[in-house]
Amino acid sequence: MIELLGLTLDQLRRQAVAWDLPAYCGNQLYHALYVERRWQFDQMTNLSRTLRERLLREASATLPGIEKRYPSADGSVRYVLRLAPDTNAEARKSPAERGRSSATTIETIWMPEADRQTLCLSSQAGCAVDCHFCATAQLGLIRNLTAGEIVGQVLTVLDAHRQELRPQTNVVLMGQGEPLLNYEETLQAVRLLADPEGMHIPLRKITLSTAGIVPGIRRLAQEEIRPKLAVSLNATTDQQRDAIMPLNRKYPLAPLLAACRDYPLRPWERLTFEYVLLGGFNDTAADARRLVALIRGLRSKVNLIPWNSVPALPYRAPTDEAVETFQQTLREAGLLAFIRRSRGQDVFAACGQLSLLEITT
Ligand code: SAH
Numbered sequence: 001m002i003e004l005l006g007l008t009l010d011q012l013r014r015q016a017v018a019w020d021l022p023a024y025c026g027n028q029l030y031h032a033l034y035v036e037r038r039w040q041f042d043q044m045t046n047l048s049r050t051l052r053e054r055l056l057r058e059a060s061a062t063l064p065g066i067e068k069r070y071p072s073a074d075g076s077v078r079y080v081l082r083l084a085p086d087t088n089a090e091a092r093k094s095p096a097e098r099g100r101s102s103a104t105t106i107e108t109i110w111m112p113e114a115d116r117q118t119l120c121l122s123s124q125a126g127c128a129v130d131c132h133f134c135a136t137a138q139l140g141l142i143r144n145l146t147a148g149e150i151v152g153q154v155l156t157v158l159d160a161h162r163q164e165l166r167p168q169t170n171v172v173l174m175g176q177g178e179p180l181l182n183y184e185e186t187l188q189a190v191r192l193l194a195d196p197e198g199m200h201i202p203l204r205k206i207t208l209s210t211a212g213i214v215p216g217i218r219r220l221a222q223e224e225i226r227p228k229l230a231v232s233l234n235a236t237t238d239q240q241r242d243a244i245m246p247l248n249r250k251y252p253l254a255p256l257l258a259a260c261r262d263y264p265l266r267p268w269e270r271l272t273f274e275y276v277l278l279g280g281f282n283d284t285a286a287d288a289r290r291l292v293a294l295i296r297g298l299r300s301k302v303n304l305i306p307w308n309s310v311p312a313l314p315y316r317a318p319t320d321e322a323v324e325t326f327q328q329t330l331r332e333a334g335l336l337a338f339i340r341r342s343r344g345q346d347v348f349a350a351c352g353q354l355s356l357l358e359i360t361t
Contacts, residue, residue: 001060002015002059002060003060003062004033004060004061005033005062005063005148005155006146006149006150006151006185006188007148008192009027009030009198011026012026012027012029013026013027015029019051019054019058021054025047025051028044028046028051029047029051029055030197030198032047033061034151034155034192034199035200037158037159039061039155041055041056041061042056062084063152063155063156063159064082064149065081065156066081066156066160067105068080070344071347072343072344072345072346072349074343074344074346075111075112075343076110076112076349077110077344077347077349078107078109078347078348079107079108079109079110079156079157079160080106080107081105081107081108082103082104083104083125083145083149084103104143106122106153106176107122107349107354108120108122108157109343109354110157111343111344112166113166115166115167115168116166116168116169116170117158117161117166117169117170118170119153119154119157119169119171119172120172120175121150121153121154121173121175122175122176123144123173123175123176123177123179123182123186123189124142124144124176124178124179124182125142125143125177126139126140126142126176127139127177128141129178129181129245130245131211131232131234131245131352132243132245133276133278133307133310133352134310135310135313135353135355136176136352136355138355144177145182147185147186147188147189147192151189151192151193154193154199154201169201169205170201170205171193171201171205171206172209173190173206173207173208174209174351176355178213179208179209180208180210180216181213181216183219187220190208190225190226193206194225194227203225204228204268204269206227206228207228207229207272208220208226208228208229209230209231209274210230210232211232211245212245212247213247213251214255217229217231217259217260218259221259221264228269230274231260231271231273232245232273232274232276233256233273233291233295234276235248235287236253236282236287236290236294237290238253240281240282241253244278244282253294260295260300261298265299270299271298271299271300272301272302272303273291273302273303274302274303274305274340275302275303275304275305276305276306276307276352277307277326278315279307279317279322280316283322283323283326285325285329287326288325288330289329292330292333296333300335300336302330302336303338304323304327304337304340305340306323306339306341306342308351308353310352310353310355
């Protein structure tokens with residue numbers, strides 16, 4: 001069986017040829033999967049009967065299944081999605097282990113607004129980066145997602161809301177995982193999402209957020225087709241950043257900001273810096289002034305994210321006053337700074353809360 005979801009147009013064309021069919025059958029298949037959004041081969045009425053029969057025998061197009069749905073009072077919905085077992089990982093297991101606990105779940109958030117919907121996608125199940133304030137870190141890395149599983153999150157959730165879709169879809173790669181540590185699959189997913197002949201989500205509506213993987217940022221800089229970039233800065237000295245993001249020992253502030261300064265911004269583009277405000281830790285006016293000095297001269301904006309609580313973690317949310325003052329200091333220095341109050345906190349759908357917490361209602 002060959003899994004088709006996640007294959008590019010070229011790959012589908014090649015597959016068609018491998019099946020002794022004309023290459024354009026690959027185009028038809030691509031259109032059915034990503035434009036018409038049909039995943040049942042017998043419903044792909046744009047395909048010849050021969051091809052449909054072949055697909056039924058030899059191929060699959062597997063979307064993540066909806067395991068649970070947690071609607072928030074603010075209209076957003078946290079989806080816990082079930083992935084099919086990773087067949088490669090499955091093959092490496094001993095016969096006794098096979099089939100056991102291989103079903104993986106991830107989370108995807110649906111956030112509707114007046115004129116658009118934003119989908120927050122996971123790039124990995126769990127995460128290896130270990131930021132101390134983030135719930136997903138506690139899972140560790142479970143596995144990388146395939147391009148099909150990343151794109152599949154969009155297809156599944158859009159389909160679940162097909163009655164109420166707004167004209168524009170935005171995508172943020174800000175769910176579970178560190179996208180630049182699953183580079184190839186994430187970029188393949190971005191190319192599929194952005195293809196004007198396919199899902200057609202413009203690149204300027206797709207944002208990838210990284211904890212600061214410097215080689216990944218430098219590699220992304222070379223890509224012709226790349227999303228917007230957001231960097232989770234979160235601290236203004238190495239000592240402070242080391243304490244909350246162990247990754248900073250490997251990629252400290254100086255090389256991280258050098259990679260940001262070298263990053264080739266497109267004419268319409270700004271770099272985004274995310275800054276999680278941890279009460280009493282990194283939320284003082286002195287922190288704000290250091291932040292100004294660090295990113296001065298960079299065409300950027302700052303998204304301030306008041307910490308969302310995660311049970312058992314030794315942090316607290318900043319006071320409203322600290323948040324306002326912090327923003328004010330940045331603005332007075334001429335920076336663009338926004339306060340991002342996360343949505344879906346009542347259902348653990350907010351930034352840093354994605355760790356499969358079960359809610360008992
Ligand atoms: N791994 C990527 C993608 C995750 S994006 C990254 O680190 O950028 C999630 C954003 O939420 C990051 O900016 C992260 O720093 C922030 N975050 C993590 N835990 C949080 C929490 N408990 N409250 C608020 N923001 C949090």
